[in-house]
Amino acid sequence: MLPNNEVRGPTMRVVPESVVPRDITDDFTIAASKLRTGQLVKDEYFTLFEAVGALEIMDSKMDSGYLGPGENHAQALEDDYDLMRELAPEEVLGIMDELLCHEMAWHMGHPLSQTLFTSLYLDRLLWPVPKTLENAHFGRGQSQSNEKVPDMVHVVLRAYCLALVKSCDFVHARVTTEYYFEEEDFVTQLYNRTLLSQFDSKHFHDLLDNAIRWVDEHTDMLSEKVAEAIRARLLFRREFLWGLEQDVEVIETRSTAQFLSCLSHLDFLGKSAVLGKEVPECFSCKIQRKLASTVPPRPMVKISFEDALAHLRRLCQDAVDLLEILDYRGPYNLKVVIWTLLSRKPQPSVYIRSLVQSLIVSNRTILGAVPVKQFLYDELEQIVLPSSILLQASADEIEVPSDPRFQIAQHMDVFTKRFSQPFVDTFRSACLNRCRIRRTAEDLDEQLRTLSNEPPLQLANGDTAYSYPLSSWAYHHKLGQFRLILQLGFELSIYAPEELPGMYWYLSHICSTHLGHIDRIRTFTVATAKRNLADLAAKKRDAFERHAVLQQSIRLLERMTTQIVAVDAFAISLHALYVLLARHRVLPTTSSPQAYSSDRLRYEIRMKPFLQITLPELVPYDEYHREAVLEGDSDDIVLERAAKAISEARKAWEATLANGAFMHDSDEKDSPALAIEDDWKRDIKDTMRACIGASIAIETVKKALKAQADSRNGETPQAPQSVNLRPTVEIIQILLVIGSVLSYNMNAGASYTLLGMTERMCMVLGLHVETAGYSRAVQAARRRVWWAMAFQNSHFSLAYDRPSITMISQPEIPYDPKSMPGHRGYFETLCRIISVILEMLRNLMFTHHSHLRYHEIREFKQRIERILAEAAPHLRFEERCTTLAEHIERTELRLHSSYFISFMCRVSLDPDAHMDEQRREIIKEDCLTNLSNTIQAFIELHSINAHASRTWISLQRTIASAFLLVANNNERLHPHTWDLIQRLEAALSDHVHGDGEADRNNRTDSAKHLASSLRALREVSAAFRAHSKKQKMLSVPETATTTPNLSPATVFTSPSPAGLASVAVPVPPTYSAPSQEGHIDNILNRVSDVMLFPNMSTGNA
């Protein structure tokens, strides 16, 4: 660890005499204007990243030299404040206190530019840099230098200011020589000024003494109280300066008098602060304009006088207690004192921490007394090598290279070289700020790990072979660092609540590993001690001495065991407690459920610093997770574990407290470090209080769990949640898809039933009416769903004459906001047509007519044609279609609309209907045209996409149209019909054969129906064709209507409710040859059974 490198800019610009400036404004401007936007001309090594750090001139936020709109040049640097003016004593007092506040703010880590360097008085003293101390006065650079400076200002305030600057100089010097974190702990920037470091502190003391004398002499000018207050401040400053000047000399002087005396003044300083009168004009941020500063302007920092005094009091108190670390009593005790002192809350200020660093080690000596090597040997002796030959061998005494003692000495020297620095750093790192301690610990750890491959030491007598003393020692420290890192993590609250169970487990895991390791060390020490007992009995030389050392070492191991057991037990119980809280979801989580982070990732991050360390091995995540959640343990077991562990922890902490903070030599009675021991005891007592708190928490959880269990036993067990078909728009969409698949591939009857349920659900949601209160998007979705349902429903209404609620009430058509006539989309157009059809069906139902009248047919047909005319171009013209979807939409729309029109006109095919013959012919012509249009559309659809033509509704409508067309064809008028039918047969046989590859028995119902429909269609068309040929041969002109005399109504439109049952009658599978006309009826009826009315009641028969 080295002091931070200071990066400072050049302080003075050196300009060669001969330099001539040359105006290049015009050249430059012209050249720059030729650059393209975004083009840069720059130094090859100058990066944009650096450029970001440039201060922008003339920007009020960035440029400390910027003058605000109201400021004129004359006021830019100078304040109107007259430093030479006479000050009232109260004002001097106020300025002194204000300066003290600024000084403490600087100690706390604020830069000088925002604190002390805002003072106009200090500025005048420090700039330009004074050559002599006499030169540093308030009247500098003023022409009126001969003018009489008021003594109050010149003697008292000047002395105070100069002494204050000098004390800052001592602090600055101490901090910068040690390891600190710039801007985190402290800002060392001096802005190209000095803190009067070139002058000896004697002068400052003289000045202060002089000022004190002046105050004493001029009691007439001052009121008594104010005089007393000013005097106290001057005295305080003198002592403070002494104290800071003493610095590391304290090792020699062992004097706390100065800081104790400072402390004695502080109370009075606090009380007398009210007497002062503030002079805010003598502090100004404008001085920042004169400071060599590479940072933007910043506001002045103001802290209250109480805060400043509190900080000062802590600083003085810490400086006094610091003395207690100076007595060297072994590494263990040193570690305890340093840790305890620096763990005080709030943490000691950066000056104290720097001073402790300097005291711990300077010139490779610990506390100015113990060489580093000896320090390391003491540590080794205490822990792993009590009275060992390893530590006694010295290369200075033995020079024979073959002598084992020489070899030992060499080994040990290498070891010392490698490890003394990291070892000392484990002490020094305690002086950093807490966050940094944690991170530095992670580094140190890595340095310590290198010892893991130490060879077994073979000694002449075979004593300690395989005890690996040095590795053991390194491992012991490594585990200690692990524990430190984990515990500091808790102290600094870096773990998220959800991590706590796991981290407590990990802490206890490390602790138990450490305990095991200490046990191992102890085994060897105890063995040595036993061997020594024999010597002791024999009253050998050194045996008694060795005995004492061994006992001491065993006591230390015992003490460490107790403490780690305490930490371990506490961690175990907290682990169990947090597991319970997490299980019952009491533990808050910081990450949202959608967060990317997971337990595994968090563990990975936490363990990153330990990844490279081979020993102790990193626990794999799965094992960690299992342990962390106490998998497999019931609440009761976990609770018991927590309760047991916490009582164990309390006992162990009590034992730790009883052991005391320090290792005592047997003869030593009272502790020399009272203040720090008090801190230590307070800390342990606080820990015990935390144990009590934890045990109360565990009790509370126990009670809560019991209450919960009782109340649960009282209740009847909850019934398993039933399948909830609460309708939502999504469920309706799903049902519509299922219904469509059902009808298309398996079972139209089931589909019809399902659709009925779907329709009811729509009404539960209120989709059949317009409901207010939904957003536009939701409303559109609701309408679409309803109309999709209506489309499927209307098919059943049309084909089977079954009324539906959809006829009566309907929401608006889900028009797209951009939709307009001529550009209506497919779904919109279809919905519009369906709405016409529904209206038609409603009329039929209400008027009890079996069919439409002529004018009604004309009107509905015209409305459908108008709707079609308003459809988007791709729906009307083949050449406007670009995508497959558009082609499918176009043909589907044609298929359905033609079918609808043919349906309306169908009445004309019924010879029994009452109708004017002329009109009947017109409508009949329409009907036949639209029937063949339907078939054409289907064939085209099939040619575009075979899957699309498999849709049940399209298929069913087409086949129905085909039968009607076949039965009513007039060959003279429509010679192409047979052609069309043949192509339809080809398309259908595609589907049948597509299905037909499978085993006949495995076919779905609809596939069976399709096959028989095709067969029937073939037979019927063959029969009619034969018939028409016969007619032709007989050359008897006959109208098509009279030929088979087939009533469409019987086939398609009106299966009465009673008919529903009759269709289930099994159809004889044999077909007689349809050569006779009478058979045609039979064939058609059977077709209607199999295809057009799939089994409604027999299910998948």
Place this chain on the structure above:
Amino acid sequence: MDENTAVQYLDSLIGRTLRVHATDTRIFVGTFKCTDAARNIILANTHEYRYPSPSAVRDAATDANELAAESAGTAQNINIKVSMTSRFIGLVVVPGQHITKIELEETPQQGRMRDTLRS
């Protein structure tokens, strides 16, 4: 001057010391690092120079007057010399719209060389 020569010219200035005068009369002297089409200039290791305040000038004048009065007796039309205040401010960017004048620092030798090269 086409684009190529413009870039060449500006490139030749990179790394040289420029004196950039700003609209508020301050002068920034530093190493030229970067510029763009808007004539924004980035200077490294910059020192900021500011004209002495009127009070400083007045003080200096008084001193000079006194000095002159002691020696010669006539206090008329004497030149006084007051140095500009300066400070180090590091890396800065001077926006093009705030630049009133740009000067290149060069030794007379460099100046002569440039002239010969141009002619």
